[in-house]
Amino acid sequence: MSLLSPKWGLGRSLVALGPMLLLAPFIALKQHYSLPEPQTALTDARTDLPQISEARILGFAKHLSEDIGYRTVGTYEHALADAWMVEQAEAAQRNCERVVRESGRKLECEVWRQQGSGTHRFDMMSKRLYKSYQNLTNIVVRVSDGTPAGKEHALLLNAHLDSTLPSPGAADDAISVGIMLDCIRVLVDTPGWSPAHAAIFLFNHAEESLQDGSHLFSTQHPVAHTVRAVINLEAAGSTGRELLFQATSEEMVEAYSHVPRPFGTIFANDVFNSGVLLSDTDFRQFEEYLNVPGLDIAIVGNSYLYHMRKDLVENIEAGVAQNMGENTLALIRHLTAPGSALPQLINDGPGHKKKKMQMVYFGLMSHFFMYRFATAKVLYGALLASALALTRPVWGEQARGMLAVGVGIVGSMGAPNVVALVMHRVLGKGMSWFAGGHFAAIRLYGPVTLLDEKSVYAAIVLLQAAAAFGIQLLGVGSAAAFFISGLPIFGSLLLNNVALTTRKGEVSLWAYALGQFLPLLTGTLIMVPTVEVFVPLTGRLGNAPADNIVATLIAFLGSQALPLAIPFAHRFGRKALQKAVLVLTVATVANMAIYARRDVFDDMHQKRLFVLHLENVTTHEHHLHIAAADGAPGFHELVQAITSDFAGLQTSAVPVVMDDYNSDWDPLYPFSAFLSPYKIELPTDTGYASPWIAPGTSFALTAVNDVTDLAAGTRSFTLQVDHPGLIWTVIAFDAHVLKWNLDNNPPAEFARHHVKEASYYKADTWTLELIVQLPAGGAGEGIAFNFIGLQEKAMWPGKRAVKAQGGPAMVLFERLDAWLEEKTGGTVDATLLGCVAGSVVV
Template sequence: MSISSPKWGLGRSLLVLSPCLLAGFLVALREHYCAINPRTNLPQISEARILGYAKYLSEDIGYRTVGTHEHALADTWMVQQAEEARRNCERVVNQDKGRKLQCEVWRQEGSGTHRFDMMGEAALQELSKCVLLLSLPLTGRVFILSDLTNIVVRISDGTDAGKEHALLLNSHLDSTLPSPGAADDAISVGIMLDCIRVLVDTPAWSPAHAVIFLFNNAEESLQDASHLFSTQHPIAHTVRAVINLEAAGTTGRELLFQATSEEMVEAYSHVPRPFGTIFANDVFNSGVMLSDTDFRQFEEYLDVPGLDIAIVGNSYLYHMRKNFLVITRANRCFTQNMGENTLALIKYLTAPGSPIPKLANFERKKPHLVFYSLLSHFLMYRFSTAKLIYGALFLSALRLTRSVWSGQPRGILAVVTGLLGSILSANAVALIMQHGLGKGMSWFAGGHFAAIGLYAPATLLGGLASQLLLRTTDEKTVFSSVVILQAAAAVVVQLLNVGSAAMFFIASIPLFSSLLLNNLVFATRAGEVSLWAYVWGQSVQLMFGTLFLIPTLEVFVPLTGRLGNVPADNIVATLVSILGAQAMPLAIPFAHRFGRNSLRQMVIVLSAIALASMAIYARKEVFDEMHQKRLFVLHLENVTTNERHLHIASADGAPGFHELVTDISAQFSSPSVAEADPVPLIMNEYNADWDSLYPFSAFLSPYKIELSKDAHYTSPWTKSFRLVATNDVVDLAAGTRSFTLQVDHPGLIWTVISFDAHVLKWNLDNNPPAEYARHHVKEASFYKIDTWRLDLVVNGTGGILFNFIGMQENAMWPGKKAVKAQGGPAMQVLENLDAWLDEKTGGTVDAMLIGCVAGTVVV
C-alpha cells in the first residue's frame, strides 16, 4: 500500500510521522543550543580571559552592591585594567610607528538627579489594574546620585575627525543586592576588556570612527551611572550609536531584544552567530517584560539608536546568590560566541563606510524592518517588502485552494475552534492544578520543558476534542484552511505595522509548499492529502515553531517566579497553547483524516495522557536547589519607635508562602506574637518599609513579624541617621516655606525619604507634581559618601513628616559574611534565619537578607 494513500490507518500513519516530527524538533534544539566559533590566524576572543575577569569580580571581590566596600574595590580594579589596556596600546604604537591608534582613559566622578519611572508610571498603573491587582502610585520617584563613578576607555585613530563620531559599548561593574553578578554583568565586562585586547593587538587595525568602552559603576541602583555618563561626560556628545551588553539569565546564547534603527539591525546582520527576532523586540517594547536596562538612559539623554543584547538562558538564577561563575560555565562556548559577535559589531561599525556618521542626525522612530535569525542565517527586509511578499503568498494560497472554496467556511471554523479549544483546555488544566489540587506552578522546577510536558497534552487534547463539536469536514478543506489562515494572519498583522507578523509568514511557507507538492507530486487522487504532505509541512513547521517556543518559554517561565501574585499557571498555559498550536498547525486537519471514530480514540488516549501528566505534576515540588523560591527579608530597626521587625515578602504566587511565614514567625518572632497567624500587608506607596527596593517592591507580597526587644541594646543609628533642615525660611505672606533637607547616613546605603507635600520647587528637576502628592527620593552614592541634600520650596509653612529608611552596608547576608560582627543584631538574626531556611526547605529558597534602619521625623 502506498504511503500516498489515505487508507493507511491511524497507527501506521503516526508510526511514519513520529520520526519525522522528532527530527524537526531535534534540529530546532540543536540550532538553539549549539554555537559554532570560527577561527582565523588573527588575535581571537579568549573565553579563558573573559571567565577570568568574571571570576575575579564575582568571586574574589564578590557582591558589588553600589555603596559598599566591594563596589569601591571593583572601581579600583577597573581603573587598573583600563590603565593596563592604555599602556598596551602605547606599547603597540611604539612598536609600529605607522599605526594610527590612540587609547584614552577617564575615571568619571559626579553627582546628579534623575527620575526613574519603570515602564512609565501610566503603563505601570494600567498593568497593576489589569494583571497584578495592586494599588500603585502615579507619582514618579526621583533618584539622587552622589559621587558615583564610570571608567571610560576610548580607542580612536588619534585625529579630531576620528573622534567626531563614536560607537558606545556599555556594561556595568556593580551587582544587584542578593547576587555576586557573574553573568549580570561581569561576563559582559570581561567581553569588553577582551575586545579591547583583540582590537589593539590586531595588526594594522585602526578605527575610522572611535569606539568608547563604558564600564559603568551603578546600573542596579536604577541606571545612575549610565545617566551620569550621558548627561555629564565630556565625550558623551560624540556618541552616535550604542551597544549595551546585559544579562537577564546566567547561561546560553545572548539575545538581541532591542534594536532601534535599521542601520543597527544591518550591522547586527554581520555577526557570526546572530540570535534575535522582531518577535523578541516587539515583546520587550510592549512592556510585558517588566525589565529595563542602561539602554533607556542612552536612548533618552543621548538620543541615539542601538542594540540591547543580553544573556537570557537559565534565568532561574538571575539576580540570585548562585549566579557564580560555576553556573555560567554550564555553556562555556556561548561566552566566546557573545565575545565574537560583539567584536564583529565593533569592527563593522568603526570601519570606513560605517553608518555611524549618518546617525548624527538620528530621528527616533520605530524601525520599519522585519528581522529574525533562522537556521544560523539572519534575514531582514522592510515592512513595505513584507506587505508585498505576505500579500503575494496569501493570494497564492487562495489560488491554490480554489478547488475547495465551497467548504472553506467550515474548514476555517474547524481551525479556529481547534485553537480556542487548545487555549481553553490548557487553561482548564492550569485552574485545576492551581485551585483544585493546590499545586500551582508545579512545573517551575522542571523548567520550560516541564511546562511543555504539563500543558502540551492538554493543548492537543483541546484542539482535537473541539472537533467533535463540529460536523465532519473534508480533510483537505481543513488543511487548506490552515494555509489560508496563516497567510491571512501574516498580512493582517503586518498591515498593522507589527513586525512579528513574520511568525505567521514563516509558518505559511512549509504549509503552502506542502499543499502545493501534495497537489503536484504526492497525491494520487483528486481531493486527497498525502501523508508526505504532513511529513514535509508539519516536521518543518515543528522545527520553526520550536525555535519560537523554546526561547519564549526560557524567558517567561523563570519570569513567573518574580512577577508577584499573578496567575502564573494561566500565563504559561496560554503561551504553551498558542505557540504549541502554532508549532503543530496540521494536527487539526490530521484529526479529520480518519473519521470520527478514530478522532474519539485519539481524544480518549490524549485525555488519559493529560490526566496522567496532571497526576505526575501534582506530586512534584515547585522549587528545588537550582530553581529556588525568591524570598525577600528585611531586618528593620525603627529608631523612632525602638521596635525591630522582620519584613518578609515573596515575588511569586506559588502555594506555601503563608505557611512558611507562619513557621518563621513561630521560630523568630517575639513571644507575644509567636502564636498569632501572620497577616499579609498591603503594598502601596505608603508602605515605606520597602522603599529601598523600589520599583521591584511593587510586585512583592509582604508580611511583618515583630521581633523581641533587647533591653540592653542601644541603637548606634539614633544619632547618626538623621534628617535636619538648614537655611529654613518661612514666607508668611506667600504661605510658603523653603529649606534644605540634609540627610546624614554614615554606614547606610540606598537611603530613601518619602513625604507628602505640595512641592513648588526643588533641585531635582523642573517639574514637581503641581499638587499635594506623595514623593519618594532615593539616593545612590559611592562608598563612604555619607551625606546628601535636597532643596525644597513647599506650599505651606508647617512641619513635614518624613519617612526615612536605609540599608546597613555591613548587614547583608551572605555578602558581608566576612565582616558579620560589624552588622550588629541584624546580622545575627539574618545569619540564623538563613541557616534555618536552608535546613527547613532543603536549599529550595534563595533569600535576600538585608538589615535596614528606618524611622519618621517632622522637619
C-alpha cells in the first residue's frame, strides 16, 4: 500500500510520518541552541585583524560581578564600579590616541564622566510612581571621525553597570558592558576603519533603580541631542542566542538583518509590547525623552538565574558573549558606515511621536525575512482568497469542519487547564514543572492538548488564512505566524487535490508530511524561546494562577505547531480516535503522577525568598518580614519553621495584607504586589542603642520654608529627607498635591503618593518641593509620612565582607542564610535586606 492511500492505520501512519515529526523539531532546536566557537585571542590568526574575544568580555564581567561584587546603586561597590569604568574608558581613549598618532586615521575618542541629579515619573503595574536621584553617574565614550559633520548624527549603545538587590549581575548586565568595551577595541584597532557617523557608548550606572542613569543621560548630557537611534543590550538569562525582543523602526530592523546570526521575531516584539511580561529596560527612557527608535536585545535563555545570586560568569554558556559581541559589532559597523540610514532618523525631541513601525520580521533558520504591513495584507488576503476558492465545492462541509476545529481548539486549551487545576488544587503540587525547566512544562501539558480534536483538513486552511488576514488588518504583525502555518497547508491541500490522491476526497499522507513540516519547524522556533522566558518568570508572579498560565501558553503554541493534528485524528474514524484519546489520557495521568512526586525547586531552579529585617525608629520595634514571589506549596510551613527557630516558640508569624499602605515593603514597591508577606516580631537586645536616631546619623524628615496660606487654602514647603548610611529610601503619604518638582501633572485629587530615591554612594540628603491643598476647615494637623530605607552595610550576601558593620540585621542574616541552605538543600535564594523605617507627621 503506498503513501498515496489513506487506508493505513494510526500506528502505521505515525511510523510513516515519524521522520518528519522528528526532523522538524530537531532542525529547529539545533538552530536555536547553535552558538559560535568562543574566541580567546584578540586577533584572528588567519586575517591578523582584531576580533571579538569572549575571554576578554567574560574577564570584564567576572571582575565586575565577583571582584567588585554586588553593585547596588548607592553602595560602596557601586562607587568602585564607577571608578573602574572610568579607568577602562580612559584606557580605551589612550589606545585610540595611540592609533591616531601611528596611523594618521580620522578617529577621535572622547570620554565623559557625567554626574547629576534629577526626578522622573515611572509608572509601573498600573501604579503612579516617582523617582528622585542625587549625584548619579554615567560614563560615556564617543567614537567619531573627529569632524563636526561626523558627530552630528550618532548611534547610541547602552549597557548598565549596576546590579540589582542583591545579585552579582554577571549576565545582567556586566556581560553587555564587556561587549561594548570589546567593540570599542575592535573598531579602533581595525586598520582603515573610520566612522561616517559617531558611536556613543553609554555605560549607565543606575538601571536597576528604575532607569535613573538612562534618564540622566537622556535629559542632561550635552551630546544626547545628536542620538538618532539606540541599541540597548540587556540580559534576563545566561544561555543561548540573544533575542531581539523590541524594534521600533523599519530602518533599524533592516540594519539588524545584516548581523551574522539574527534571532528575533515580530511575535516577541508584540508579546513584549503587550505588557504581558512585567519587565522593562532603559530603552523606555530613550524612547520617552530622546524620541529615538532602536533595538532592544537581551540574553533570555535559562532566566531562572535572573536577578539571583547565581548570576555568575560560571553559569554563562560558552559562546553567548561571542554571539552577542559579533552581532553588536556588525550593527555598529553597518549603522556608522557611509550611506547608513542613521541621518534619516532625525530626533524631533520628546512629545513628537514617531510613526509606528509597520514591518513584519522573523528569523527562519539562517535567513532573516522582513516585509511591510501593506505587503502582508496583500499576501494574507491572497492566501485567504485562494483558500476560499480551493474549498468552495465543499463549503457546507467546511462550515461543519470549522465548528469541529473550534470545539477541538477549546478542548485542547481546556484540557491542560483541567490538569493544571487538579495539580494545583487537588494534589497540592502547583508549579511541579518549575525545577525541570521549560521542557518539563511542555512534557506535562503537551500530551493532553491533543484530546478531543477532530475536524477536516481544509477547515484548518481556511482558519489559518482567515486568522492571518484578520489579525493583520488589526495592525498586529504576529499574524505572520498563521500565514507561515497556513501557506504550506494550503500548498499541500492543492497538491493533494491535483496530484496525490487516488480517490476523490481522500487526503494523502504526503499531504500531511508536506503541510505539517514547516508549521512544526517554525512552531518549535517560536515555542522554545517563549517558554524559556515565560516559564521561569511566571513562576514568580505571586498568587497568579501560574499553572494555568503555563498550561494555556503551551496548549496555544502546541496547537499552532501541530495544526494538522485535528484532521489527522479525524482520519481514522471514531474507534481509532477513542483509542488515541485513551492512550493520551493514560499518558497524561502518568505524567501527573510523576510530577506530583517531584520537588518544585532545586539548586539551579530556586525559590526566590524576600526577607527584611526592619527596625522601626518610631515604635522602636524590630520585625522580620518574609515573602515569596510564587504560589508554590510549602511557603507557610517554611515561614513557621523560621519563626520557631529565630523568634522563639512564643512568637507566631502573622500574614499581612499587601496593599499601597503596607509601607514595610515599599523598597520593592510596586513589585511588592506579587508578594505574600508574613510579619514576625523579633526580640530586642536590652542593651541595643539604635544608630538611626542619634544626632548626625538619624533618619529624619523635616519641613523647610514651610508657609501656610489660609486665604488660598494651600501649604507650601520643602520636605528634606536625611538618610545617612541608608540607600533606596522611599516616602509614602496621602495628600492633594497641587504642585511639586516631580512633574507638571500630580493627581488632581487627594491620593496616595510613593516617591523612591536612589543616589550615589554617601549622597545622604534629598528634597521634595510641595504645594498641597489644605483640608476643609483649616490647616489641619500636618501630613503623615511613612519612610523606609535600606542599610547600605546590611545586605546579605553582598556585604558579607563588612558584616560586623551591619548590626543586628547581619547577625541574623548570617545565621538564617546558613539555616536555609541546610534546611532546603540550596533550593532557596533569599534576598536579605536590613531596613530602617518609621512614620512622622510633618
